[in-house]
Amino acid sequence: MKRNRDLAKGYTPEVLEEKWYADWLDKGLFNAQVDKSKPAFSIVIPPPNVTGSLHMGHAFNNTFQDIMCRTRRMQGYSVLWLPGTDHAGIATQNVVEKSLAAQGTNRHELGREAFVEKVWEWKKLYGERIITQMKKLGNSCDWQRERFTLDEGLSRAVRKVFVELYKKDLIYRGKYIINWCSRCHTALSDIEVDYDDKPGKFYYVRYPFEDGTGEIVVATTRPETILGDVAIAVHPRSEQFSTLVGVRVRVPLTDRIIPIIEDNMVDPEFGTGCVKITPAHDPNDFLVGQRHNLPQLQVIDGEGFMNEAAGKYKGMSILEAREEASKDLESQGLLVKVEEMTHSVGHCYRCGTTVEPYLSEQWFVRAKPLAERGVKAVRDGKIHWIPEQWEKTYFQWMENIRDWCISRQLWWGHRIPAWTCADCGHITVSETDPAACEKCGSQNIAQDEDVLDTWFSSALWPFSTMGWPDKTPELDYFYPTSLMVTGFDIIFFWVARMIMTGLEFMDAEPFKDVYIHSLIRDEHGQKMSKSKGNVIDPLDMIEKYGADALRMALAALSTQGRDILLSPGKIETYRFFMNKLWNAARFALMNLDDAPVENVNLFDLSLQDKWILSRVQDTVEQETAQIDAYDVGSAARMLYDFVWGDLCDWYLEMAKPALKGDEGEDRKRATQAVLDEVFKTILPLLHPFIPFVTEELWEAFGYSEETPSIMNAFWPVVKYRFNVYDDMKDLQEAVRILRNLRAEAHVAPQQWVNSAVIRVDKPETVATLQDSLSIVSMLCRVKQIDILPTATPRPGESLSSVFASGEISLSVGDILDIAAEAIRLKQELVTIEKTVAASRARLDKPDFVSRAPQEVVDKERGRVDEGLSQIARLRENLESLGVKL
RNA sequence: GGGCGGAUAGUUCAGCGGCAGAACACCUGCCUUACACGCAGGGGGUCACAGGUUCGAACCCUGUUUCGCCCACCA
Numbered sequence: 001m002k003r004n005r006d007l008a009k010g011y012t013p014e015v016l017e018e019k020w021y022a023d024w025l026d027k028g029l030f031n032a033q034v035d036k037s038k039p040a041f042s043i044v045i046p047p048p049n050v051t052g053s054l055h056m057g058h059a060f061n062n063t064f065q066d067i068m069c070r071t072r073r074m075q076g077y078s079v080l081w082l083p084g085t086d087h088a089g090i091a092t093q094n095v096v097e098k099s100l101a102a103q104g105t106n107r108h109e110l111g112r113e114a115f116v117e118k119v120w121e122w123k124k125l126y127g128e129r130i131i132t133q134m135k136k137l138g139n140s141c142d143w144q145r146e147r148f149t150l151d152e153g154l155s156r157a158v159r160k161v162f163v164e165l166y167k168k169d170l171i172y173r174g175k176y177i178i179n180w181c182s183r184c185h186t187a188l189s190d191i192e193v194d195y196d197d198k199p200g201k202f203y204y205v206r207y208p209f210e211d212g213t214g215e216i217v218v219a220t221t222r223p224e225t226i227l228g229d230v231a232i233a234v235h236p237r238s239e240q241f242s243t244l245v246g247v248r249v250r251v252p253l254t255d256r257i258i259p260i261i262e263d264n265m266v267d268p269e270f271g272t273g274c275v276k277i278t279p280a281h282d283p284n285d286f287l288v289g290q291r292h293n294l295p296q297l298q299v300i301d302g303e304g305f306m307n308e309a310a311g312k313y314k315g316m317s318i319l320e321a322r323e324e325a326s327k328d329l330e331s332q333g334l335l336v337k338v339e340e341m342t343h344s345v346g347h348c349y350r351c352g353t354t355v356e357p358y359l360s361e362q363w364f365v366r367a368k369p370l371a372e373r374g375v376k377a378v379r380d381g382k383i384h385w386i387p388e389q390w391e392k393t394y395f396q397w398m399e400n401i402r403d404w405c406i407s408r409q410l411w412w413g414h415r416i417p418a419w420t421c422a423d424c425g426h427i428t429v430s431e432t433d434p435a436a437c438e439k440c441g442s443q444n445i446a447q448d449e450d451v452l453d454t455w456f457s458s459a460l461w462p463f464s465t466m467g468w469p470d471k472t473p474e475l476d477y478f479y480p481t482s483l484m485v486t487g488f489d490i491i492f493f494w495v496a497r498m499i500m501t502g503l504e505f506m507d508a509e510p511f512k513d514v515y516i517h518s519l520i521r522d523e524h525g526q527k528m529s530k531s532k533g534n535v536i537d538p539l540d541m542i543e544k545y546g547a548d549a550l551r552m553a554l555a556a557l558s559t560q561g562r563d564i565l566l567s568p569g570k571i572e573t574y575r576f577f578m579n580k581l582w583n584a585a586r587f588a589l590m591n592l593d594d595a596p597v598e599n600v601n602l603f604d605l606s607l608q609d610k611w612i613l614s615r616v617q618d619t620v621e622q623e624t625a626q627i628d629a630y631d632v633g634s635a636a637r638m639l640y641d642f643v644w645g646d647l648c649d650w651y652l653e654m655a656k657p658a659l660k661g662d663e664g665e666d667r668k669r670a671t672q673a674v675l676d677e678v679f680k681t682i683l684p685l686l687h688p689f690i691p692f693v694t695e696e697l698w699e700a701f702g703y704s705e706e707t708p709s710i711m712n713a714f715w716p717v718v719k720y721r722f723n724v725y726d727d728m729k730d731l732q733e734a735v736r737i738l739r740n741l742r743a744e745a746h747v748a749p750q751q752w753v754n755s756a757v758i759r760v761d762k763p764e765t766v767a768t769l770q771d772s773l774s775i776v777s778m779l780c781r782v783k784q785i786d787i788l789p790t791a792t793p794r795p796g797e798s799l800s801s802v803f804a805s806g807e808i809s810l811s812v813g814d815i816l817d818i819a820a821e822a823i824r825l826k827q828e829l830v831t832i833e834k835t836v837a838a839s840r841a842r843l844d845k846p847d848f849v850s851r852a853p854q855e856v857v858d859k860e861r862g863r864v865d866e867g868l869s870q871i872a873r874l875r876e877n878l879e880s881l882g883v884k885l
Numbered sequence: 886g887g888g889c890g891g892a893u894a895g896u897u898c899a900g901c902g903g904c905a906g907a908a909c910a911c912c913u914g915c916c917u918u919a920c921a922c923g924c925a926g927g928g929g930g931u932c933a934c935a936g937g938u939u940c941g942a943a944c945c946c947u948g949u950u951u952c953g954c955c956c957a958c959c960a
Contacts, residue, residue: 010922202960220960233960266960275960284960343959389889396888396956488955523897525953556908557898561890563953565897573908576922587919637899641907652919736926743926749915781917835904847940856903856941863904 001702011582013546032080041077042478049088054133059538070688084147089454157464180358181348182304186409193346204336207249219271224321231277363407370500413451459497462510484511523567545575548690555636597673604670610722738780741810760806802870836867
């Protein structure tokens with residue numbers, strides 16, 4: 001076995017990461033195989049926006065998926081991690097429009113075809129960029145299967161789904177109030193609107209009765225919509241107003257006459273207790289209008305300007321018209337008062353422009369029947385949410401779902417496959433472009449100008465990417481996928497809709513588990529954003545610390561139910577960890593021979609050998625369970641502690657004498673064998689988190705001769721365990737106490753102390769320490785350590801400390817500061833007396849003894865016994881120092 | 886209005902029924918031939934508050950305070 005005993009002193013990620021990624025691609029190790037002899041594990045990646053660049057959220061999300069994929073691969077699954085990108089309708093169109101604006105032109109000047117061509121150019125330019133960035137992270141995606149939501153295959157799936165839903169009457173077209181972004185110039189679905197509380201004004205306006213016998217006062221935040229009023233509504237049981245029902249009033253600023261009607265939607269407690277009804281510009285009013293058969297009078301156009309019906313206000317923007325109307329009302333004496341109020345205002349989730357309720361012809365998905373199946377699938381346990389609490393969020397939304405507006409007045413996207421006949425008005429919906437109207441045969445048909453909501457195609461992602469609507473071996477083998485990993489912010493946009501379409505078209509859930517992870521924020525808990533300037537760019541971090549360090553940091557910081565506050569400093573911590581691991585490996589390699597260590601006698605294994613081997617087994621067992629529970633945070637932290645704490649701080653230090661040959665050839669060989677075994681096991685355990693460095697070390701240790709890539713290494717299983725934890729605890733405690741005593745006595749670190757005495761009675765402890773004396777001696781730099789029974793008198797001129805099994809004294813000669821030592825011992829005495837008193841108090845309660853489990857009671861009794869003997873020893877010590885108690 | 890999280894060391898967070906933990910930061914010493922991206926030692930906590938359940942509560946239950954998120958409403 002060829003070992004690389006010449007590792008560089010420092011670990012340098014750049015070179016090795018590039019080298020190994022290229023190697024993995026070369027060997028096709030990420031490529032998924034339909035292999036029925038193996039269990040399948042599949043994930044479809046949440047496709048990032050094609051014009052976007054990789055941010056920390058992606059890095060975190062992808063790291064999580066990669067950890068799962070790499071683990072499952074090693075565990076013998078046939079793994080598919082399917083990557084791709086999303087055309088991101090509005091977002092992408094906006095970006096390209098902005099660049100056109102910078103060039104002094106716009107999409108209308110270009111025309112639809114040329115514009116779409118331009119967007120494709122962008123896609124080609126930037127789509128590749130984010131893929132390259134994902135590769136830098138180390139993603140083990142099957143790049144041969146990379147998909148894009150506007151690919152031909154996926155577009156075919158989109159059309160098929162649209163047509164089928166239309167045939168099932170689950171898609172319909174109609175004139176409704178929708179959310180309209182006048183900047184993006186398109187309809188938005190309800191969830192594409194973000195609401196914010198904003199200060200506004202509440203205008204109280206007089207509506208005089210037609211006959212001049214009185215007036216009714218109505219409050220509104222939007223006086224410009226008065227121009228579109230078609231009624232005033234009051235609550236049917238309102239004592240104050242119900243008598244007015246049927247009275248006709250004059251609409252201010254116009255000469256129109258409208259009726260007072262009654263409707264339950266009015267809250268008699270709010271405002272003045274009556275409401276002006278503007279069906280064309282308010283969703284609630286729209287419903288009232290439908291119930292009462294009222295006209296829909298539009299006064300604002302799609303650009304956000306007042307139209308012809310607005311009379312003198314025509315051409316004004318909404319805000320100008322609001323201002324102007326307010327002035328006019330005041331001058332006409334129709335304005336009672338204006339109050340300040342805060343109300344929530346909707347904004348476009350892509351550009352932030354205030355969203356207007358707008359009456360227009362749109363396409364909708366009838367969501368309720370689809371949602372019902374989605375709810376059932378989760379209730380039946382077909383899909384598990386992790387953490388489980390998100391299930392509630394999902395149910396709440398699905399059970400109150402509203403129809404989904406899917407048409408967008410954009411050019412970039414899947415064009416709606418519907419053709420309207422100019423002759424008979426019939427709409428032909430078809431998977432293939434029709435030549436003629438299916439009803440009258442006229443060739444005078446025109447395709448709908450609109451495209452579909454980008455989430456319509458994302459909703460099909462789990463099966464459209466695997467070749468649906470064709471029956472493919474991939475679908476058969478990898479669908480339903482095993483896991484979906486995403487943030488809670490797109491549960492409604494994406495997760496819920498994938499579930500609905502998956503159940504409807506595949507008749508099976510799209511994934512068995514949904515893991516919802518937290519959001520990444522900056523170190524102050526602020527959302528990262530370009531405008532705040534607090535963005536931590538994953539690529540910068542990779543450049544500075546390496547992809548492995550970034551991945552390890554993200555994994556280790558991840559917890560459930562709390563946002564992750566990230567800072568470069570935290571990533572640096574894990575960069576240090578990489579260096580630690582690297583140097584531990586370097587040390588091991590410096591001490592290993594090329595020849596494999598064979599025929600090691602079990603009797604040659606020391607306590608620490610057995611201990612570290614057992615700890616490795618614990619690590620195997622725990623990590624396997626943690627990964628199964630998707631708890632990568634605990635797994636990463638445990639690995640960190642194992643490597644740094646157990647392996648480096650303890651085992652490697654303890655192994656040094658044996659490796660130097662101080663303990664003989666057999667012990668040296670045994671220790672080498674242990675080192676070999678530890679690294680051979682721990683590297684695969686670390687690999688899912690830090691793939692690059694583990695691959696490099698896999699090769700350096702020579703393991704690649706058997707298994708060329710660590711990616712193909714077998715996931716370790718628990719093999720054996722030695723019952724040595726108690727012994728090791730004694731040993732570690734002895735070392736810690738001696739080191740502490742040295743520090744107390746201000747002995748210089750490099751100076752050897754002549755002698756120490758450990759006084760213990762328990763035969764096991766005596767035996768353990770006796771066996772490990774040379775190790776203790778080396779770790780604590782004490783030349784001579786004697787193990788004696790506790791009855792032996794305490795050595796003079798020494799510092800001492802009591803511990804569970806006895807007492808340890810370090811002879812320091814005349815440098816002993818008696819006064820300081822007395823203070824220290826007294827403090828120790830106080831602490832122990834306190835714990836003894838606490839334990840006694842517990843034991844004195846009869847209920848404790850009778851009700852607590854026996855082992856807890858025994859433990860408590862043990863504490864008292866131990867404490868008492870420690871107290872006795874401490875008193876003795878204090879007396880011998882001449883301290884009176 | 887409905888729902889969901891969080892409150893533990895100076896800071897960021899683990900722990901979620903049996904003597905309060907880590908990482909940074911801080912203090913003392915150390916270039917001890919794997920690592921100064923390091924080593925050894927140390928200080929630092931009424932586990933937000935008030936009740937309850939329990940032999941026993943940071944942990945379970947009920948309130949309260951407080952920070953944050955989501956949904957609905959907002960004429």
